[in-house]
Amino acid sequence: MIGTSRLLQAHRMPTLHRIAALGSKRLVSIAATNSTQSVLTLYSHVIFPQSPPPSLTIAARSKSTLNLGPSLDMDKFQALDESLVRKIYQELVEADTGADGRISDRDIKRLLQKHTTTFNDKEIVNIGELFYASKAGGTVSIERFIEAVDFAAASMKDEESTKGKLSPLGIGTCVPEYMYVKDHANYTPEDLDVKLTHVEPQTTTDKAALALCKLTRVVFDTTTGWNRGSITTDKILNRAIFLETVAAIPGMVAAIVRHFRSLRQMQRDGGMLNMFLEEANNERMHLLTFIKLKDPGYIFRASVIGGQLAFGTMFLTAYSISPAFCHRFVGYIEEEACHTYTKIIEEIENAPKGSDLAIWRTEVAPAIARSYWKLGEDGKLIDMVRAVRADEAEHRDVNHAVSGLKDDTINPLYNPEQKLNDMLKAYLNDIMSKSGSGKGANASVAS
The missing domain is CATH 1.20.1260.140 (Alternative oxidase)
Structure with a gap:
């Protein structure tokens, strides 16, 4: 495991030390690389050695657990399939500046900056500030964030399935008391x-x-x-x-x-x-x-x-x-x-x-x-x-x-929970489009 530690240390990704804890012999043989994305890709293949090609169909699955850092119980997700969970997890790990498995407002901004075709600079700043205010400066775990994306996907498929339920992000209701962002510029x-x-x-x-x-x-x-x-x-x-x-x-x-x-x-x-x-x-x-x-x-x-x-x-x-x-x-x-x-x-x-x-x-x-x-x-x-x-x-x-x-x-x-949920829908729509479906999440979820 000495070679593994050096590899992970060289790429400054403490989060991936969890891989070493899995005792995977296949990881030891991975050659050094200069690309963080390559490490993530190799990591994904180690965790999913027999996984099928990514599928953009959101469907029900049999019981399974994914060893993405902390184990993710796929039965928690109503709409996301394994390929989407894998892709979202990888993006969250890259955005996790603290490498602690938790997402902050800064991490949210970093995540959305990879999706500038969907979010402009002002929207990214506003969403980050809204997240910070809604969580009172706190953070959410990567697993909880993925659950929130799944919640958004489920609401796109069937609004009744999430009606009356709270988002896994745990957004409070005090934000509207002091925050109201309205821009009359840039009318479409x-x-x-x-x-x-x-x-x-x-x-x-x-x-x-x-x-x-x-x-x-x-x-x-x-x-x-x-x-x-x-x-x-x-x-x-x-x-x-x-x-x-x-x-x-x-x-x-x-x-x-x-x-x-x-x-x-x-x-x-x-x-x-x-x-x-x-x-x-x-x-x-x-x-x-x-x-x-x-x-x-x-x-x-x-x-x-x-x-x-x-x-x-x-x-x-x-x-x-x-x-x-x-x-x-x-x-x-x-x-x-x-x-x-x-x-x-x-x-x-x-x-x-x-x-x-x-x-x-x-x-x-x-x-x-x-x-x-x-x-x-x-x-x-x-x-x-x-x-x-x-x-x-x-x-x-x-x-x-x-x-x-x-x-x-x-x-x-100006309901903060609804605004953040809309952000997650737009994020999911973009991440699926970039995965090669050529369609938005709306079409995929509804199928």
């Missing part, structure tokens, strides 16, 4: 292609919210003359600037009310507070962008003060009575906002050359817009408007989703 073409949706009212509260929304739209359109004559850049800017000064109120009110309730009841909020604060700030960024195109006069600014006082007071009162009504109302208001911005985009796209609106197709957006939405150095005004519409669509869906939820509900749009 699919994100920017906003679909005009409508949530049909189901309850009396919903119907009342929709009726108030329709009334508000009619009154505002009539007083501002939006439907009279053609749409001009001046009309667009006046409407956008005024509405954005009011649109930032609901999110802030919701956050303040939930903040004080959390303090008063000495209980967690569930992560909603941070989401609503971000929504309010996003609407404020819309305002700061549009005022780069027009500086409102004193009369306009005075009307903004009046509008904020009136709407802010009414919304605060209503939210204290019925948050469900308010979120449904905002959801319907955002539906109208999506319609408005869609109409504006169509007018810009179809505007005749030389007109004021046609210029928005070629004029570069303000620097604050290009940096906030990452439109690029040459991002145009029409690109900015498309990004604003995508934001409004998100607010629409968020407010409809949270309407009627209980106060102590974990933020359904």
Whole structure:
């Protein structure tokens, strides 16, 4: 065993000392190599001398135990077959910087850096931070991590099989209280292609919210003359600037009310507070962008003060009575906002050359817009408007989703366990694709 120890020592892989403990005579004859991956490959052949070629079919197996470092009981896994377990284990050993058989947040980042076609740099950092926060700085064993991947694979095959069960990673619920990562930049073409949706009212509260929304739209359109004559850049800017000064109120009110309730009841909020604060700030960024195109006069600014006082007071009162009504109302208001911005985009796209609106197709957006939405150095005004519409669509869906939820509900749009489970699904999908299936994990698991 002297030759074996030197080989393992030379490659600085303490984890593989467990092989020596197995007393395998075949390992003694392995010639020295300069490649860590080669050692892992040789190690795999020692453990699986008679193993068949890797199979990408996820299926049931007979009882078996794999001697991958600590023995892995294959009966623990519902979906992963031996070839996938072997591949995942090898990647985890390589990512295990502490060589202690446990995976930390740094190891997670190192693991995902091998899958940059699936995860970008920002996602890798965010996932690492989420894992650290969820485990309170702790680690999980390699075996437990593989069990979590298997859990994700099983949920891809049949959601009912994992419904109501907790991930083997053991993620806590405190993370949403202080962490909410939302990036409005880098919208995909699919994100920017906003679909005009409508949530049909189901309850009396919903119907009342929709009726108030329709009334508000009619009154505002009539007083501002939006439907009279053609749409001009001046009309667009006046409407956008005024509405954005009011649109930032609901999110802030919701956050303040939930903040004080959390303090008063000495209980967690569930992560909603941070989401609503971000929504309010996003609407404020819309305002700061549009005022780069027009500086409102004193009369306009005075009307903004009046509008904020009136709407802010009414919304605060209503939210204290019925948050469900308010979120449904905002959801319907955002539906109208999506319609408005869609109409504006169509007018810009179809505007005749030389007109004021046609210029928005070629004029570069303000620097604050290009940096906030990452439109690029040459991002145009029409690109900015498309990004604003995508934001409004998100607010629409968020407010409809949270309407009627209980106060102590974990933020359904930022559930750390779900996010990490989605990461594991994407990881599994990528690792199987690279294994040569040519298909994603979704196709393989479903088969």
